[in-house]
Amino acid sequence: MVSNSIAVARKVVTGPNKPALIVSLLVSLFAALFVTSYSLAMGNPQPHDIPIGVVSETVTPAQLTTGLESATSTSFVVTEYATAEAAKTAIDQQQIYAALVTASGTGSGSDPSAELYVSSASGASIARIIETDATKLGQALGVTLTVTDLNPLNPTDPSGLVLFYVALASTIIGFVGAIQTRVNAGGLTLAGELGWDAGRAALVGLVVALTTGVLGFETFPFFPVWGVLAMSVFIAGAVYSFWRVAIGGRWALVPTWILFILISNPSSGGAVAPQLLPPFYEFMGRWLPTGATVSALRDLTYFPEALHPEPYIVLGAWLVASTVAFAVVRRIKFGPGRLDREVPAVPAAPAAPQSAGDAAAG
Template sequence: MTETIDADDRPQRFREGPHFPALVVTLIVTVIAALFAGAYSWAMGDPQPHDIPIGLVSDSRPAADLASELEARTGTTFIVRSYATESDAEAAIREQKVYGALVEQPDGTARLYVSSASGASVARLLQSDAPRLEESIGRTITVIDAHPLAPRDPNGLVLFYMSLAAVVIGFVGAIQTRVNAASLTLGGELFWDVVRSALGGLAIAVMVGPLLGILPLPLLPVWGVLAMTMLISGATYSFWRVLIGGRWAMLPTWIVFVLISNPSSGGAVAPELLPPFYQFMGRWLPTGATVRAVRDLTYFPDDLHAEPYIVLTAWLVVSVGLFVVVRLLRYGPGAPGESLHTWRGRRYRAPAAAEAPAAT
């Protein structure tokens, strides 16, 4: 017997059936795909340098005049800071206050210090501007890379790849743990989050450092930074999972880390070459803080900055704290059992197995 479907019931059947959520997911994925391509293309496709800080040591040339000459010839905006001696300028580069420095010498020549470790893209820009700079100041310029990159990382991208791996594996590991070990208590979830992050951070650091010899990493502190990054990423996903449900938790996690944090990190392109939005956000998001912390530990171990560690610590406390609070409010400290969130936001409990009919 063929069932007749009233045309008026079809919209309701569609909304309540499996095709409606499939349509919603398809539309969301379409939008995210466009945003993903647009975000990375906008941030890193055609980086435009602006407000690049450089130093100047000169008895005859005001910093403002040099900035004007450079901007007129290169189309790039510079912030020129005057220093009394060559040693002061080198210290400013080492402390990453400036990306380079022009030092006029008593013999009529000049030295242009750059720092590839601070930002390979900016170092290449300054080197390419050296001939035009010679014309501007009327002196022969010798380019000196004060802090070169490791020979096996000539483009300075490995720090970004390490941070990217920690972020992505951090939330992917949290997803897989929650899916395959759904009966963990709160204590069990936190325990495995810490173990997973510690082992993952160690694996990344050992692979790039001692095993492949790509970077001269100080193993223990870099391990700690990467483990913290993985834990932050996983805790952020876990918070969204208990707040809005496992089916949609990936969406805000993806937006925060993949669409905003990663392209704004300054790992692939120096912050001064990013659009203003990404340049600002990169300082306060985990990937950027991880890139800066690992860069300092690797190339500037005597001039560490507190800011990236403060950012990572704040993210760790907030992400883990929010996860624990919402997890306790929703499910208590025990296992969540079969209580789930559907894609419509309603909760249901899986029915128990049907009881056998009573004997007659």
């Protein structure tokens, strides 16, 4: 019985069963990492240092901070503005998430009333926190609050998740498309690979933008959004393509999956606002492709008059770096010509020449 068990165990870890076992163990590990990463990032959002503004002659930033923190159990960073218009501009620039404007701040007398401006498009989860506790905040400050959403979300997307799903789809289809192209269209030259990567990215970006717009999920400027999505698709494919020629097609998906699925997507700020993410995810989200894509899409959709250059710089840097890295490594290891249907993990060594005796014996 024992000998049979040992024989079965040896069979499992030898021959073609060995790589199957390794893949099974890796897939199980990545399943656990997936659950852990997304649960840490989005399972229990903890708001911290949320930037808001105040326009008032009677309510100081310290009073507003105390009132908010007692009502919401959340930390805030309060900035004082001279006028309501200045505070609204800061909201539109996405410098702050909300602003309290008292009657005295607008010069309308001493009536104990105040406006609480929020921006759901900047962060639906944060706006929800502030709105939910507006009554408690008003009681703490001794004013009657009227909540106004300056940038409401599309009625078909009350949770503000569509743009995150759009970015997520572009990322996943980006590297899956690159994988399938290499598997099913072997023999492409370097120029052919880059050409099809660009064409596929443009087509996927077009289809995603059309689907989202035509079905009414979001309303946005079509051509800029198409361009952002095409960049996102291309970057994901180029990153996979780099790893494919660097370490071989057998394991190229592993680092690609780690970068995009385990780190970039949960840190993007698309499902929950950056200030609700743990510090690691909050920091990484700004500099990774999915976070930049979400930020660019949010600006184009809800803040077209206040576009920020940072997400485009980040996407541009990833686009150039991933393309150059892929092209350079590909040329060094395999040249610019056609490849076999699969890139080996290690380039095969040339066969040793046969001796005259061997040849005769053959």
